[in-house]
Amino acid sequence: GPQVSTPIEVGLLRRYISLRWLVIVAILAIVAFTQAGLGVGYPLAPVLGTVGVLVAYNFFFAWWASRPDLARQGRMFANAQIVADLLLLTVLLHLTGGVENPFFLYYFVHIGFGCILLPTRDVYWVTGLAIVLFAALVGAESAGWVSHVHLNGFLPIDLALQGKFV
Numbered sequence: 001g002p003q004v005s006t007p008i009e010v011g012l013l014r015r016y017i018s019l020r021w022l023v024i025v026a027i028l029a030i031v032a033f034t035q036a037g038l039g040v041g042y043p044l045a046p047v048l049g050t051v052g053v054l055v056a057y058n059f060f061f062a063w064w065a066s067r068p069d070l071a072r073q074g075r076m077f078a079n080a081q082i083v084a085d086l087l088l089l090t091v092l093l094h095l096t097g098g099v100e101n102p103f104f105l106y107y108f109v110h111i112g113f114g115c116i117l118l119p120t121r122d123v124y125w126v127t128g129l130a131i132v133l134f135a136a137l138v139g140a141e142s143a144g145w146v147s148h149v150h151l152n153g154f155l156p157i158d159l160a161l162q163g164k165f166v
Helices: 007-037 044-065 070-095 102-117 120-143
Strands: none
Touching (some): 007 070, 007 102, 070 120
């Protein structure tokens, strides 16, 4: 049958949505600072569009969290949030430098949330997905299958193409 989440787990699931609102504000602040303050160049419109997608799906998750049957859907709800965030993080990383972007470490944040919110088997699955997504991004960019977005003014231009760095 369906896994029933405890009231504490349901609270954590809802808190994850609240944290995402803070992340949205932080992303916008980082974009403003890197573009205006540091002069780091990357395409602004696609990044802001990706943040728009993040806002939209956070509204969706907030709606889902308000449903009375959330306790019975806790595991599915947690997995959906983490997978959505991993996919969006991968797109955002691609648009802001790929392997050059130090924010790739945020994959670990989502794995950490998975450790708190999910059964062990699901944590392994989420960890594997994070590894595959980042490896696919870095591999696709270094192979030229997708264009690499260089962080102008941040790192040497050919760094993402150097095998040792990748």
